[in-house]
Amino acid sequence: MNRHEVIIIGGGVTGCSIAYHLAARGMRDVAVLERAYLTSGATGRCGAGFRHQWGTKTNCLLAKYAIAQLERLAEELDYPGGVEIKQGGYLILAYTPRMEEQFKKNLALQKSLGIDARWVTPQEAREIVPFLNTKGLLGATFCAKDGHANPFKVTDAYARAARRLGVKIHTYTEVQDIKIEGSLKTVITNRGAFQAPVVVNAAGGHAAEIGRMVGVDLPVVPERHQILVTEPVEPTLGPMVMSFYHNLYCQQTPHGSFIMGLGDPNEPKEYNVRSSWQFLSQMAQKVVWLLPVLKNVRVVRQWAGVYDMSPDRQPVLGEVPEVPGFYVAAGFSGHGFMIAPMTGQLMAEIILGLPTTLPVDMFSLSRFTTGELFVEPSVV
Amino acid sequence: MDDKTIVCRCEDVTLEEVREAIAGGARTLDEIKRLKRCGMGPCQGRTCRPLIAGEIARLTGQDQANLALPTFRPPAIPLKLGTLARGGAKNEQA
Numbered sequence: 001m002n003r004h005e006v007i008i009i010g011g012g013v014t015g016c017s018i019a020y021h022l023a024a025r026g027m028r029d030v031a032v033l034e035r036a037y038l039t040s041g042a043t044g045r046c047g048a049g050f051r052h053q054w055g056t057k058t059n060c061l062l063a064k065y066a067i068a069q070l071e072r073l074a075e076e077l078d079y080p081g082g083v084e085i086k087q088g089g090y091l092i093l094a095y096t097p098r099m100e101e102q103f104k105k106n107l108a109l110q111k112s113l114g115i116d117a118r119w120v121t122p123q124e125a126r127e128i129v130p131f132l133n134t135k136g137l138l139g140a141t142f143c144a145k146d147g148h149a150n151p152f153k154v155t156d157a158y159a160r161a162a163r164r165l166g167v168k169i170h171t172y173t174e175v176q177d178i179k180i181e182g183s184l185k186t187v188i189t190n191r192g193a194f195q196a197p198v199v200v201n202a203a204g205g206h207a208a209e210i211g212r213m214v215g216v217d218l219p220v221v222p223e224r225h226q227i228l229v230t231e232p233v234e235p236t237l238g239p240m241v242m243s244f245y246h247n248l249y250c251q252q253t254p255h256g257s258f259i260m261g262l263g264d265p266n267e268p269k270e271y272n273v274r275s276s277w278q279f280l281s282q283m284a285q286k287v288v289w290l291l292p293v294l295k296n297v298r299v300v301r302q303w304a305g306v307y308d309m310s311p312d313r314q315p316v317l318g319e320v321p322e323v324p325g326f327y328v329a330a331g332f333s334g335h336g337f338m339i340a341p342m343t344g345q346l347m348a349e350i351i352l353g354l355p356t357t358l359p360v361d362m363f364s365l366s367r368f369t370t371g372e373l374f375v376e377p378s379v380v
Numbered sequence: 381m382d383d384k385t386i387v388c389r390c391e392d393v394t395l396e397e398v399r400e401a402i403a404g405g406a407r408t409l410d411e412i413k414r415l416k417r418c419g420m421g422p423c424q425g426r427t428c429r430p431l432i433a434g435e436i437a438r439l440t441g442q443d444q445a446n447l448a449l450p451t452f453r454p455p456a457i458p459l460k461l462g463t464l465a466r467g468g469a470k471n472e473q474a
């Protein structure tokens with residue numbers, strides 16, 4: 001029997017970040033259990049963008065602190081070659097007076113929190129992205145410090161640093177059941193049983209299944225999101241272009257390829273990571289309209305991943321009151337990559353009983369029973 | 381083949397980099413692809429996949445025939461966004 005202090009279920013960026021942050025604070029007897037390989041879930045399928053431009057204080061600060069960690073991650077974790085950070089900014093487009101009003105409110109909030117984002121006119125937007133179609137555009141917000149990183153490398157950096165500190169990472173180890181006796185939890189896998197008083201559910205789109213193993217009903221459902229990548233071409237697009245109106249985002253990686261995706265509100269709620277032909281043609285139509293130069297760029301690959309959606313599209317972080325020692329870090333609803341450094345830090349602080357760097361009460365599971373939902377106006 | 385041999389021509393990945401990934405614990409084509417980009421180029425791995433599979437098999441003592449193949453990712457040939465936007469393309473060469 002493998003006995004540990006903490007067992008983390010899920011080897012995505014969340015699980016690996018939590019493992020590292022625990023170990024960095026002295027809790028080294030930690031095991032991470034991953035059913036396939038590290039990043040095989042949403043992490044390895046994501047757009048990996050990060051932005052400061054949010055509409056609530058909590059999310060602005062969470063993103064700000066997390067991005068500051070990402071900026072110095074390679075150095076802090078001693079990861080040679082770096083994690084491929086590119087900070088070309090996010091240009092978020094406004095097409096309706098309501099959007100303009102909301103974005104301006106967001107900017108005022110961001111400014112009060114020391115985030116350097118600004119309103120740009122359609123003309124200024126064209127200076128930032130020279131080939132942008134500005135038809136119907138009222139303006140946009142821009143933050144030069146937004147950008148993206150390589151999700152495989154960020155996760156690998158956390159995993160390696162965690163291992164160096166003594167964390168055991170078991171890949172191809174699938175959790176099949178959890179038994180609780182007193183405070184001890186026995187986690188049953190295809191590779192034997194693991195025991196610990198503390199279990200952390202960081203299973204992404206599968207978090208609800210893990211919850212059911214201990215009789216906890218987690219309102220986290222998988223929702224498919226598709227994405228595609230083009231051949232690499234000369235760098236032309238500095239920032240990420242994001243339109244809530246078209247429900248799309250498009251960015252160019254340091255490698256030169258464009259990555260773009262759509263949010264599709266009509267997706268059935270099920271675990272589906274297959275690609276569809278409809279996505280390819282819809283995506284192409286929208287993006288060629290918005291960025292006409294892309295019409296000659298070739299698509300080389302498309303894929304899909306799931307968002308782990310919660311009812312208010314914000315994560316659940318913390319201990320489940322009915323099952324002491326059982327913690328959840330899931331429900332990231334499409335933005336779990338960028339906040340992962342802070343998810344790891346806050347979860348480690350919660351588990352170790354330390355004061356938390358930022359308030360975390362609003363992320364508690366009980367908000368879904370008390371009805372105090374967390375409303376973030378700025379999500380795709 | 382020596383270390384400097386380029387096994388993935390689309391993405392300029394050397395055998396040394398592939399060996400490094402295997403030494404770091406990677407056991408499947410998918411893992412190596414995600415860390416090193418080999419297989420993500422315009423040919424989508426048609427050229428490099430067998431070479432890398434051979435190297436994994438050799439270094440980890442697995443049978444090459446049993447290695448899991450990466451998921452097939454459409455489209456089968458690179459297509460222009462402009463062509464896709466016109467809704468055509470299923471039979472069209474782009």
Ligand SMILES: Cc1cc2nc3c(=O)[nH]c(=O)nc-3n(C[C@H](O)[C@H](O)[C@H](O)COP(=O)(O)OP(=O)(O)OC[C@H]3O[C@@H](n4cnc5c(N)ncnc54)[C@H](O)[C@@H]3O)c2cc1C
Pocket residue numbers: 009010011012013014015033034035036037038039040041042043044045046047048049050173174175176202203204205206225226227261304305306307308329330332333334335336337338339
């Ligand atoms: C198309 C797409 C684009 C995205 N773009 C962005 C973006 O631009 N910016 C951003 O911040 N976020 C983005 N996201 C969201 C982001 O990918 C996720 O929020 C984040 O990766 C969550 O990480 P995680 O570790 O919590 O989950 P995951 O990476 O899904 O990890 C969970 C892990 O748990 C494992 N697991 C599940 N069940 C079991 C079990 N029974 N036993 C053992 N292991 C198990 C899985 O195999 C998986 O590896 C995007 C997501 C998608 C799908």
Ligand code: FES
Pocket residue numbers: 387388389390391418419420421422423424425426427428429
């Ligand atoms: S040779 Fe590796 S992707 Fe083409």
